[in-house]
Amino acid sequence: MSLPxxxxxxxxxxxxxxxxxxxxxxVAEVFEQRRQRCPACGWVHFPLPNLAATVVIMHEGGVVLVQRDIEPDRGIWHLPIGHVEYGEDPAAAAIREGEEETGLRLAEPRFLTYTHGPSYGDPRLFYLVLSFVARSVGGALTGSDEGRNTMVVPLEQLPPLKWTSQQDAVAALRARDVPRA
Ligand SMILES: [Zn+2]
Structure with a gap:
């Protein structure tokens, strides 16, 4: 397999x-790849994927969706998602983003799946998205600090979500829920 x-x-x-x-x-050959290298101190540029976390919030019998208010994809409904900060546990990042975007307080994050793929904003950049499920334990779904619209939809009635990571998260949750039925 050849990497970019x-x-x-x-x-x-x-x-x-x-x-x-x-x-x-x-630009020089370093570890079998053309990479940017410093001729003075030997530093080598190893590009990394962007790291993000998304969360399926179980709230009052449904899943919380938020409406995106920036481009690209302004106006679509999606699960809360955001970048993982340096040093931040991805589960904590999922909780933080979910709380920021919905106004709810969340607990019990559980890992669902991961998705690796090109960025929608720039297909030459790659994202690694870690998906979690969590439940609401307080707060109020009153929009958010970021002024997002929110809505609650029963899991079985969720509309198709646009981003691959979100589709994967919902599919993983549905698969996990099968044995419970
Ligand atoms: Zn240098």
Whole structure:
């Protein structure tokens, strides 16, 4: 399998100068891949995927959806999702994003699945999305700090969600729930 090389990486995320010593970077073969390398101090640019967490919130018999208010995909309904901060446990990130976007307080995050794929905003960037399910334990679904619209939909009536990670999260939850029936 061949991985993307530095020439496939978005221009705006490439470095021109070494972030450690400010020397101009060169492209060289490092660990069987064309990579940006610093000729002065030896620093090598290893691009990483973006890391995100999403959460299926079980609330009053349904799942909480939020309406996206920025581009791309403004207006679609989706599960709360956001970036995982450096040093942050992904489950904590899922809870944090879910609480920020819905106004609810959440508990008992459980891992569902992960999704790896290109970003919708830029297909040359990759995302690793970790999906969790959690339940609401307080707060009030009154919109959010971010001013999002929210709604609660029974799991079996959820409309098809646009993003692959969200489809995967719902499919994993439904599969998990089968033995309970
Ligand atoms: Zn350097």
């Amino acid at each position: 090389s530095i020439s496939d990486y978005p221009e705006r995320y490439r470095f021109r100068f070494c972030p450690r010593c400010a020397a101009e970077l060169v």
